[in-house]
Each structure stands twice: as structure tokens, then as C-alpha cells.
Amino acid sequence: MALRLAAHGLDVALPAGWEGRIRRRAATAPGERTYPVVHLATVPLPEERGDFGGFVVDTLAGDDVFVTLFEYGPESVEKPLFATRGLPRQLRADHFSPRRLQRSLPGQTGCQIFFTEGGRAFCLYVVLGDRRQLARGVARVNALLADVRVTKTGVATG
Amino acid sequence: MTLIDAPPAPRATRPGLAQRVADRASALFAKRSTTRRSFLVRTAIVGSALAVNPFRFLFKPGTAYAHVCGPANTCSGGWTVFCCSINAGRNSCPPNSITAGWWKIDNSVFCGGSARYILDCNALCSCGCGSSGICSQACTACSCHCGTNGCDQRRVCCNEFRYGQCHQEIGCVGAVVCRVVSCVPPWQWDPSCTAASATENRTAFHYAPCLDAADDASVYAFGAATYYGDPNVPLTSPVVGMDATPTGRGYWLVAADGGVFAYGDARFFGSTGGMRLDRPVTDLASTPSGNGYWLVANDGGIFAFGDARFRGSTGGMALRREIVGMANTPSGNGYWLVAADGGIFAFGDAQFFGSTGNLRLTREVVGMAATPTGNGYWLVAADGGIFAFGDAQFRGSTGNLRLDEPIVGMASTPTGNGYWLVAADGGIFTFGDARYYGGLPGTGRLQGTVVDAEATPAGDGYWVLSD
Numbered sequence: 001m002a003l004r005l006a007a008h009g010l011d012v013a014l015p016a017g018w019e020g021r022i023r024r025r026a027a028t029a030p031g032e033r034t035y036p037v038v039h040l041a042t043v044p045l046p047e048e049r050g051d052f053g054g055f056v057v058d059t060l061a062g063d064d065v066f067v068t069l070f071e072y073g074p075e076s077v078e079k080p081l082f083a084t085r086g087l088p089r090q091l092r093a094d095h096f097s098p099r100r101l102q103r104s105l106p107g108q109t110g111c112q113i114f115f116t117e118g119g120r121a122f123c124l125y126v127v128l129g130d131r132r133q134l135a136r137g138v139a140r141v142n143a144l145l146a147d148v149r150v151t152k153t154g155v156a157t158g
Numbered sequence: 159m160t161l162i163d164a165p166p167a168p169r170a171t172r173p174g175l176a177q178r179v180a181d182r183a184s185a186l187f188a189k190r191s192t193t194r195r196s197f198l199v200r201t202a203i204v205g206s207a208l209a210v211n212p213f214r215f216l217f218k219p220g221t222a223y224a225h226v227c228g229p230a231n232t233c234s235g236g237w238t239v240f241c242c243s244i245n246a247g248r249n250s251c252p253p254n255s256i257t258a259g260w261w262k263i264d265n266s267v268f269c270g271g272s273a274r275y276i277l278d279c280n281a282l283c284s285c286g287c288g289s290s291g292i293c294s295q296a297c298t299a300c301s302c303h304c305g306t307n308g309c310d311q312r313r314v315c316c317n318e319f320r321y322g323q324c325h326q327e328i329g330c331v332g333a334v335v336c337r338v339v340s341c342v343p344p345w346q347w348d349p350s351c352t353a354a355s356a357t358e359n360r361t362a363f364h365y366a367p368c369l370d371a372a373d374d375a376s377v378y379a380f381g382a383a384t385y386y387g388d389p390n391v392p393l394t395s396p397v398v399g400m401d402a403t404p405t406g407r408g409y410w411l412v413a414a415d416g417g418v419f420a421y422g423d424a425r426f427f428g429s430t431g432g433m434r435l436d437r438p439v440t441d442l443a444s445t446p447s448g449n450g451y452w453l454v455a456n457d458g459g460i461f462a463f464g465d466a467r468f469r470g471s472t473g474g475m476a477l478r479r480e481i482v483g484m485a486n487t488p489s490g491n492g493y494w495l496v497a498a499d500g501g502i503f504a505f506g507d508a509q510f511f512g513s514t515g516n517l518r519l520t521r522e523v524v525g526m527a528a529t530p531t532g533n534g535y536w537l538v539a540a541d542g543g544i545f546a547f548g549d550a551q552f553r554g555s556t557g558n559l560r561l562d563e564p565i566v567g568m569a570s571t572p573t574g575n576g577y578w579l580v581a582a583d584g585g586i587f588t589f590g591d592a593r594y595y596g597g598l599p600g601t602g603r604l605q606g607t608v609v610d611a612e613a614t615p616a617g618d619g620y621w622v623l624s625d
Contacts, residue, residue, distance in 0.1 A: 025357065028264065029273050029343055033353040051261070052321075054360030072322065072354045079326035084289035099302070099318045099333065100292065102358075103236040112319060113289045123322050 008036035009118070010069070013147035015140075019045045038069035040144060052102045052125055060108065060129030063136050067144065068125040076121035084115040088124060089145045093134050096126075107131060118152040228363040232311045233304035237361065239312040241279060241336035242368035243305050248607060249369060251279035254299045255335040256328065259321020260344045261356040268365070269341035276361060277344055277351075278321055281332030291329060292318040298332035310366035324351040339369060347438060347456065349479055349498075374625075375411060375419075376605050378584065381595030381619025382406075386422035388623075393417070396625040399441040399483075399610045404448045406614040409621060412442035416453050416461060427451060427464030435459075441483045441525075441610075445490040456480040458495050458503060469493060469506030477501070478515075483567075485528040485535060498522040500537050500545060511535065511548030519543070520557075525610075527570040527577060540564035542579055542587065553577060553590035561585075562599075569613035569620060580611035584622050595619050 003014045007022040014020045020040045027034050037051050042064045049055050053066050060066055069087075076082055088095075091111060101110040102125070109131035113124045124145075128137035230237050245252040258280035266274030281300050283293035295301060300315035318333045324344065325331070345353040375397040379385040386408055389397070395415035402409045408422025416430025416439040427450050430439065437455040444451040450464025458472025458481045469492050472481065479498035486493040492506025500514025500523040511534055514523065521540035528535045534548025542556025542565040553576055556565065563582035570577045576590025584598025595618075598604045606624040613620045 025355070027355065029262070029355075031343060031345060031353050032262075032355045034355050048359060050358040050360050051356040052319075052358065054358045070322075070356065072326075073352055075352055076322075076326055076354070080329035081291055081322060081326040083329060088289070095290070097318065099316060100290065101236070101317060102319045104313065104317055105236050106234070110319075111290070112292065114291050114320075114322060115289060123320075 009151040011149040035071035040067040064129035072121040082121040227309035228365040239305035240366040243307040243310040255279040257324040287330040383619030414438040483525040487532040496526040529574040538568040
């Protein structure tokens with residue numbers, strides 16, 4: 001039976017071999033807003049990860065995968081950047097590029113998609129450890145995304 | 159010279175957290191133990207130079223950081239270069255790029271133990287893109303390469319990634335051109351950025367020597383304008399504006415923290431330099447008597463000193479864009495504030511003659527000047543576009559020219575029949591009866607970026623102010 005992670009209106013079924021965290025950091029600067037961030041990976045997740053995985057991605061190799069689901073505030077929902085409706089659940093190989101990375105590391109490839117679901121604005125960011133195993137990596141990610149649920153019950157602004 | 163706001167004294171007693179962390183970081187860099195050192199933690203924020211040089215980096219150690227770039231400073235490290243390394247030393251987005259997102263580094267040694275913010279400048283696209291929010295490189299004006307300026311050899315226009323908090327109204331941008339740095343939260347000075355926070359402490363020690371550039375100010379005098387001095391000490395905040403005294407034998411400079419510097423026959427009447435402001439000061443206007451002045455912050459907050467009286471502000475209003483400038487009426491009993499979208503806010507005996515607040519501008523408004531009668535005003539945009547209202551007459555603009563650098567300010571002639579525009583590189587454009595007395599491009603004199611200009615009362619010269 002798959003382990004389920006659920007918090008802040010986000011619900012993820014973790015397939016075997018995956019780790020996951022859902023967290024919402026405390027704001028530390030006046031005016032700062034924080035929203036939930038989901039981290040899912042086939043490698044161990046360190047306590048400090050960086051929202052887009054700066055402390056994780058250089059541990060990826062082979063068919064390893066790192067996934068971030070990063071939420072923006074309610075003011076972002078109607079913006080053109082988030083015009084795509086619905087969490088993309090069927091990524092394709094052509095969504096990925098070695099340049100489509102926050103930090104470009106040799107051999108890796110990545111994908112980033114902004115979207116709105118459940119009245120909430122998100123960015124899905126995926127890093128694959130080895131682009132030579134792109135097809136396998138995409139399949140693993142799609143299997144994961146098939147059982148990610150976003151409800152309209154998000155978090156209060158804060 | 160009358161120096162009003164001296165920089166804070168170096169911390170010389172018990173080392174605080176920031177210094178202890180800095181020493182530790184220095185040791186990491188240098189791989190050797192370090193001695194205690196004093197340093198200035200600098201606070202610099204944005205003023206009317208928003209369109210030009212909005213992010214003045216805030217740290218001035220002069221020691222261990224001066225010649226290091228931190229970890230992963232080569233192309234193969236995978237990170238993007240700092241903007242100052244590729245943008246003529248400016249810690250700002252280069253042309254054809256915009257801030258597209260940001261992240262926070264906690265407890266940064268470069269910001270006195272407070273958060274440090276890195277903003278990505280992504281290339282503008284000439285064509286569309288899909289849900290990735292990133293267009294192909296063929297649609298942008300830059301191509302992927304490695305930095306070549308000193309030790310900051312990180313990537314330029316390579317990483318097709320978007321943090322996503324800024325300019326969400328633009329659904330499509332190109333690769334990250336470069337990164338800018340600020341110790342002030344981005345949402346406080348860039349209205350396009352939301353406060354939705356992302357962190358990436360992996361970049362905590364990323365640096366570039368050009369971020370260590372001095373924060374000072376220079377005044378350049380042309381024609382009959384006389385040079386009376388400028389701050390010759392490191393400033394805690396960049397200068398953002400100036401105004402001349404009624405005699406033309408002096409001037410005031412104002413910094414983003416509200417520090418006021420008076421030269422010649424200009425007198426000091428007070429400042430906000432010692433206060434903790436919510437928003438940066440963007441401009442200064444003196445009263446007709448020369449016995450007072452107003453400072454305006456980018457939320458429209460007004461600070462009145464000397465015989466300047468408070469007539470109202472937008473400090474409590476929700477503005478669509480930040481206030482970038484102000485001008486007072488001839489009587490001194492009122493003033494206008496202008497926002498970056500050309501919105502005009504009139505107070506006291508200042509009358510509203512029109513605005514561009516409801517127009518879709520090609521470039522943001524960066525300044526204004528009132529006519530001698532007080533029955534009109536001009537607004538100027540960063541592309542040199544001029545918008546005339548009331549009895550202000552349109553005498554020409556640079557709106558149709560391709561400028562090397564954006565326009566940052568304007569000044570009208572005493573007759574009201576002409577005006578000067580000044581660009582960030584010190585280029586001067588004259589219209590109507592405004593005469594040309596010289597400029598800075600090609601002279602090699604300019605240090606920093608021009609942020610404002612002011613004409614003499616007789617119109618027979620002008621001063622140019624750089625940060």
C-alpha cells in the first residue's frame with residue numbers, strides 16, 4: 001500500500017522507493033508570505049533542501065527523480081503565468097531539456113510548468129538525474145503525478 | 159561641504175552575530191583563520207533610480223569578500239552569473255530582461271545577518287511559449303555563454319528557469335540572463351514581485367567583486383552651474399535625487415534612506431536618515447524660500463522639514479505603482495506626486511491637470527517637472543516620452559529614439575518653454591529653449607549611474623547627479 005502525504009490541501013500517494021515532504025515555512029521577514037511546498041524524490045531528502053532542491057539535485061543520478069510542487073499566493077491565480085488549468089499529469093519527453101533547470105548540472109534534465117488548480121497557483125518542477133534515462137524518468141514522474149490531489153482548501157495568507 | 163548624515167561608525171567593540179558569521183565565512187573562503195575586522199553593514203534601497211539601478215548591493219566589507227566569488231563560480235557550477243559582472247558593474251537587470259522571480263537566503267553574512275534576496279533577470283521574449291513560462295532561446299536577444307569578468311564566470315542566458323514571483327502578468331520569458339542582489343525584500347520596491355517566498359540557502363556564499371562597488375555620489379556641473387561638493391565618504395544608502403536652492407548657489411542631495419546632504423548655501427533642516435523607513439525615499443523638493451524641503455518615499459509618504467508644510471500624502475493609499483518623483487507649486491503651498499504609471503496625486507494648492515494613470519505606457523514614468531506658473535506639468539518616461547498637461551507645452555521627446563540608456567529625470571527651463579532630459583549615462587537631451595551645456599557620455603568621468611539632474615534657477619546650466 002502506498003504511503004500518503006497530506007497537508008495544506010495537498011495529498012500525494014508515494015509509490016515505493018519515493019520520499020516526500022509537505023511543508024510550509026514560517027515567515028521570517030516582515031511582509032513575507034509563505035505557502036506550502038511539496039518535495040518528492042527517489043533519493044533521501046535532507047532536512048534543508050531549498051524550495052527548488054538546491055541541496056538535493058546534485059545527489060541525483062541514473063533514474064533518480066526530484067519533484068517540487070511550489071505554491072504561490074492567491075494574488076497569482078488569475079495571472080497569465082498561471083493560465084494553464086490543472087496539474088499536468090502526463091508529462092512528455094519534450095517537456096524536458098538540460099537547460100530547463102534552476103541549476104544546470106551535467107547529465108541532468110528538467111521540466112517546469114506553471115498552472116492553476118483548485119483556485120491555487122503552482123509551479124511543478126521536475127529534475128531527472130540522467131537524461132539518457134529520460135523515458136524511464138518521465139514514466140516514474142507520471143506515475144507519481146497520477147495520484148496527486150489539490151483541494152481548494154489551501155492555506156490562509158500569512 | 160556640509161556633511162549631514164555621516165555613515166554609521168564601524169563596530170569596534172564586541173563582535174556581533176553578523177561579524178562572527180562573516181569571520182566564519184571568510185575562513186571558509188580563505189581556508190585560513192581570520193582576524194576580527196570591523197565592517198559596515200550597508201542599507202541601500204531603491205529610489206527614483208528604479209528604472210536604472212534599482213539594486214545597490216548593501217555590503218561594504220573591504221576585506222575578505224572583495225576578491226572572491228564564492229563556491230560554484232564557474233560555468234560548470236551550473237548557476238547564473240551576477241548582473242554586475244555583465245552589466246557594466248550595475249547590480250540591475252540589463253536591457254531586454256526583467257525580474258521574473260526571487261529567492262531568499264536566510265541569515266546572510268552579506269546583509270548583516272538578515273535575509274539576502276537574489277532576483278533572476280530573465281530575457282524578454284519576442285515570441286510565445288507554453289505552460290513552462292519559458293520561450294526558446296531563438297526568441298530572445300541573448301545566447302548561452304559563460305561569464306568572463308574576473309572570478310564570476312557563471313552562466314549567462316543559459317538556465318531556462320523561472321522563480322515566478324515577479325511580472326506574473328508576462329506569461330513568457332527567456333532564460334535567466336543574470337542575478338541581482340538586495341538586502342531589501344523585493345516586494346517592497348518592485349511592485350511586480352509578490353511576497354511569496356522561496357528559499358535557496360545553497361547560494362548563501364555566492365558573490366562577485368563588482369557587488370563591492372562603492373556607494374557614493376557625484377555631482378557634475380555644466381554651464382554656469384557651480385560644483386559645491388558631493389559626499390566623499392561611503393554612503394549607507396544611494397543618492398536618489400537633488401534640488402537647487404533659489405539662488406542657484408547650492409543644492410541638496412537626498413539618499414534613499416532619507417539622508418540629506420546640503421552644499422553651498424543650502425541649509426540642513428532635517429532628514430529621515432536616522433529613522434527606520436518602511437519605504438525608500440525617492441525624491442526631494444525644496445520650498446520656494448529655500449528654507450525647507452519635502453522628501454517623498456515610494457509609497458507617497460511625505461516628510462516635511464523647515465518651512466515645508468505637510469499637505470497630504472498617499473502613504474495610506476494602495477498605489478498601483480510606486481511614487482517616483484514630486485514637484486511643488488510656485489507658492490510652496492502644495493505639491494504633486496507622480497507614480498511610475500504616470501498617476502498624479504495633487505495636494506494643497508496643486509491642481510490636477512491630467513495623468514497617464516489610465517494609459518498603457520511603453521515605459522514607466524521616472525520623473526516630473528512643473529511649469530513656472532504652477533498651472534501644468536510634464537511627466538517623463540524612461541524612454542524619454544513626454545506627457546504634457548495643463549499649460550505645459552510639448553517641445554519634443556526621445557520617445558522615438560533608440561536610447562543607449564534610459565531617461566532618469568528632467569528639469570524645465572525658467573521660462574517654461576523648454577526642458578532637459580537626462581539619461582542614466584549622463585546624456586543630456588534639450589528641447590525648446592533649453593540649451594545644451596555638456597554631458598557625460600564619452601568623457602570617462604561618470605562613476606556609477608546618473609539618477610537625477612537639476613537646472614540652475616537662471617537656466618544657464620545644470621547639475622547631474624550620479625550614485
